[in-house]
Amino acid sequence: MVDKSSIFGQNLIYYRKRAGWSLAELGRQLEGAGHTMHMTNLRRIESGERIPRIWEATALAEVLGVPVEAFTIDPSASESLAGVTDKLSELTDTTEKFIAAANEALNASEALSRAITEAERAGVPPKLLLEAREQLRECSGIMADNRLVIQ
Numbered sequence: 001m002v003d004k005s006s007i008f009g010q011n012l013i014y015y016r017k018r019a020g021w022s023l024a025e026l027g028r029q030l031e032g033a034g035h036t037m038h039m040t041n042l043r044r045i046e047s048g049e050r051i052p053r054i055w056e057a058t059a060l061a062e063v064l065g066v067p068v069e070a071f072t073i074d075p076s077a078s079e080s081l082a083g084v085t086d087k088l089s090e091l092t093d094t095t096e097k098f099i100a101a102a103n104e105a106l107n108a109s110e111a112l113s114r115a116i117t118e119a120e121r122a123g124v125p126p127k128l129l130l131e132a133r134e135q136l137r138e139c140s141g142i143m144a145d146n147r148l149v150i151q
Contacts, residue, residue: 006048
């Protein structure tokens with residue numbers, strides 16, 4: 001049976017290296033977040049010689065950006081969990097960009113609609129506004145389709 005402190009230590013090493021940090025950098029990151037841990041203790045936790053205290057496990061998880069539970073899973077599963085976390089982050093970023101772009105398109109569509117109305121009131125012949133109206137219809141259709149997909 002694998003020792004739980006060894007599992008914690010192996011996962012700590014994995015997530016530290018994944019962050020691109022040396023052990024010294026991990027110590028600096030902890031200190032920057034208001035958590036002071038002696039390098040000897042960090043080395044002993046990584047090597048499995050010492051079980052971390054709850055506050056230490058929480059602090060390590062915080063600076064590495066992982067849930068505390070990530071340190072307790074089979075080390076061979078850590079890479080799979082990291083892959084899920086990466087893909088979730090990518091999806092979240094993409095979704096935020098999509099929503100921002102959709103809001104920009106909505107604002108531009110509303111501005112175009114107002115401009116068309118203003119042009120009509122000013123006496124611009126409808127034939128000259130045809131392309132603008134067509135683009136507005138196309139944009140409205142795309143936004144309506146995407147609302148159905150998002151919900």
